[in-house]
Amino acid sequence: MRYVVFLIVLLMVIMPVAAQDGTGYEAAMLPDYAADLDAFPHAPRYSMTINLDLGADQATFSGFQSVTYTNESSDTLNEIVFRLYPNYESYGGVLTVNRVQIAGSPITPTYDATNSVMHVALAEPLAPNASITIDLAYTTIVVNDRVRLYGQFSYSNGVLATPNFFPQLSVYETGAGWWEYAVQPQGDAVYSETSFFDVQVTTASDVIVITSGSRVADTLNADGSRTVRYLAPLMRDFSLMASSAFETISDTQDGIQIDVHYLPSGTRGADAVLAYAKVAVQTFNELFGPYPFAELDIVETYTNAGGIEYPGLIVVQDDAWNSLDTFLEVVVAHEVAHQWWYSLVGNDQTAYPWMDEALAQYATALYYGKAYGPTADDAVFDSYQGNWQRYLNDFSDLPIGGPVTDYPDNAYYYIVYQKGPLFFKTLADTYGEAALLSALNDYFMAYRYEVATPADMQASFEASLGADLDVLFTEWVG
Ligand SMILES: [Zn+2]
Structure with a gap:
């Protein structure tokens, strides 16, 4: 019995950790922006090795990760908090952390009632500017055809769609502490900081894996499996899609490789998606500032949201993909x-969903103006206005700036997505569209790779527009 115990202890101590050198991230950046890598030496660094099995009943991740975290706050930290998003009811998965170690010493983490918040207590407090490396082993299960909320975390018809499948660092805010919000009634669930991801995935050789970032190695193993390595620098999340059915078409726009991955019936949709994506990338590069990454992936999945955004990767619902109607173009734009708004300029999507959603809707109108001429964006704004007004026939108005939980039922869609972009339209009408676009460019350049708050946005716009925006922000945002 003693030997058995000894062996278990030994196995825990020599838990494998990804043996990767962490260099080569410039492969995932456009050459003009490779220098951005050096501007974030203290961003969290994830080194991950994953075995991924796509079975008949479930998909299973068996993962190891080594995470280096630097305390960039002015507080001394006694714990590090990870988020286990698959354990959310709205995800419907199971993420089990099997082992946690710091410098070879095992630690027993504690969890909140939802199992989506994991506390790792530190034996030695982490002083400001100090770094720590935490090793974790975990298993994540995605049950076949268990679709919850938007089906954002799902395994359906052989297509695996898995954002946030790994233990993911939460965000520490000086004064507020670690972010531990743990409900997702609707909207987006994740709040995270720009990080570096170095990820090796081993799976069956016929499985096509698509992730945030760029694939830098692809090796067939002697046992018939395949190991693929991805690098995703300066991204606030790492998302993974997989299926043996994906086909791909590609093109470039402004030097960015746009890869469109589709299911066998989605050929015509893929052509349309690629065309829309090229116009969108060109438009937003020109208006807001540069997309700095070498790649953008667009993937057809069985989500029942129209589409969902992740850093370097977006998914589009298969029904929209195959409908080829105007909704597909709206979703892609x-x-x-x-x-630009969420991935590069980050925000707490649960507390301030308007910051990225209302701006994405405003940007969609600008896309139409670029693609179809000056009156086309007016038509989009008119539709937002009409939808908001129709909502007001039956419900009372709300400011756009509340957390997701402030919006019952369809209020979220009508207030944040329909009224929200009209706030930016009002700024454009008040100060001139060119001035607002210049302000958005200033805001983008100041906060890309960072997290912005509503106060940051207001201060940035006020500096750019040379105006006091208190009245407008109070009236619209709340
Ligand atoms: Zn959105």
């Missing part, structure tokens, strides 16, 4: 716009 909106989700591509999120690369």
Whole structure:
């Protein structure tokens, strides 16, 4: 018995950790922006090795990750908090952390009631500017055809769609502490900081894996499996899609490789999606500022949202994909716009969903203006106005700036997505569209790779527009 115990202890101590050198991230950046890598030496660094099995009943991740976290706050930290999003009711998965170690010493984490917040207590407090590396082993299960909320975390018809499948660092805010919000009634669930991801995935050789960032190695193993390595620098999340059915078409726009991955019936949709995405990337690059990454992936999945945004990767619902109607174009424009508003300029999506959603909707109108001429954006704004007004026939008005939980039922859609973009339209009408676009460019350049709050946005716009925006922000945002 003693030997058995000894062996278990030994196995826990020598838990494998990804043996990767962490260099080569410039492969995932456009050459003009490779220097951005050096501006964030203290961003969290994830090194991950994953075995991914796509079975008949479930998909299973068996993962190891080593995470280096630097305390950039002015507080001394006694714990590090990870988020286990798959355990949310709205995800419907199961993420089990099997082992946690710091410098070879095992630690027993504690959890909140939802199992989506994991506390790792530190034996030695982490002083400001100090770094710590935490090793974790975990298993994540995605049950076949268990679709919850938007089906954002799902395994359906052989297509695996898995954002946030790994233990993900939460955000520490000086004064507020670790972010531990743990409900998702609707909207987006994640709040995270720009990080570096170095990820090796081993799976069956016929499985096509698509992730945030760029694939930098693809090796067939002697046992018939395949190991693929991805690098995703300066991204606030790492998302993974997989299926043996994906086909791909590609093109470039402004030097960015746009890969469109579709299911066998989605050929015509893929052509349309690629065309829309090229116009969207060109428009937002020109209006807001540069998309700095070498790639953008667009993936057809079985989500029942129209589309969902992740850093460097968006998914589009298969029904929209195959409908080829105007909704497909709206979804592609909106989700591509999120690369600027959410992915690059980050925000707490649960507390301030308007910051990225209303801007993505505003950007969608600008896309139409670019694609179809000056009156086309007016038509989009008219539709937002009409939808908001129709809502007001039956419900009372709300400011756009509340947390997701402030909006019962369809209020979220009508207030944040329909009224929200009209706030930016009002700023454009008041100060001139060119001035607002210049302000958005200033805001983008100041906060890309960072997290912005509503106060940051207001201060940035006020500096750019040379105006006091208190009255307008109070009236619209609340
Ligand atoms: Zn959105």
